[in-house]
Amino acid sequence: MRSLLKRCSTILLAAGLFFGTIAVRATLEQMHAFDDGIAAESAGDVDRAITEYRWALRWYTPWGPRHDDAAARLVAIADATEKDDPERAGRALDALRSGLIACRWLMQPRADLVESVNARIAPILARVAERQGRKDARADVEARVAAAYARPVGVSPLVSLGVSLGFLAWIAGLLLFVRRGVDAGGHLVKPAAWRYLALALCGFLTWFAAMWLG
Numbered sequence: 001m002r003s004l005l006k007r008c009s010t011i012l013l014a015a016g017l018f019f020g021t022i023a024v025r026a027t028l029e030q031m032h033a034f035d036d037g038i039a040a041e042s043a044g045d046v047d048r049a050i051t052e053y054r055w056a057l058r059w060y061t062p063w064g065p066r067h068d069d070a071a072a073r074l075v076a077i078a079d080a081t082e083k084d085d086p087e088r089a090g091r092a093l094d095a096l097r098s099g100l101i102a103c104r105w106l107m108q109p110r111a112d113l114v115e116s117v118n119a120r121i122a123p124i125l126a127r128v129a130e131r132q133g134r135k136d137a138r139a140d141v142e143a144r145v146a147a148a149y150a151r152p153v154g155v156s157p158l159v160s161l162g163v164s165l166g167f168l169a170w171i172a173g174l175l176l177f178v179r180r181g182v183d184a185g186g187h188l189v190k191p192a193a194w195r196y197l198a199l200a201l202c203g204f205l206t207w208f209a210a211m212w213l214g
Contacts, residue, residue: 015171023061030059034066037073046077046088050095057099060109067103071096071113078120086127093121105211106160111153118149159210166207173200 037052056070074096082089097117100110108114122145126138134140173196181193 026059026061027064030056030061030064030066030070033059034070034073037070041073041077046081047091050074050077050088050092054095054099057096058102060103067109071100071110074099075113078124082124086124086131090121090124090128093117093124097121106163108153114153118153121145121149159213162206162210166203166205166210169203170200170207171203173197173203 033052033055037049037056040046040052041049053070053074056066057074060067074092077092078089078096081092097114100108100114103109122142123138125145126141129141130138177193177196177200181189181196183189
């Protein structure tokens, strides 16, 4: 029994360290990217700042201290450049939208901003096309953008269910494998061991597919 508890504790500790390390790295990278964006913007390199703010959005954690700040800077750049430099405003809004979409999980962070960009970016891109000399560009661009952004904002309940159940099956399969698939001597207990490993693998694949496709 002690051996079993030790193995379970080791797995849980390893999982905690793994996910904790990822969370810490994501938070630090978010802060670093935001600071780089501020430095670039202060130096007059607005295009590089846009790229750095996009990365700050992509390095998402629910407790990330600079996520909303990065989104606010991209909105500010778009507001400041929309009239005289629609190309740059379009890049800022595209960075805002793609950065937010990239950090979806069981929910869509700042779904209000995604909806705002979806409604705002089409006229700006149409102006860019017109400035480039494309005839009848506005209707064409607005139609293409509307089609590209027609997907509902947010995360489907089925995707959230797939992520949740897949993750639970993944972890449960690993714990059951340790508890019932391996005896006290460290030997596989067949066929239970393969059954639990299959559960863990199916759970992982379901979780991964839901995260990727959602």
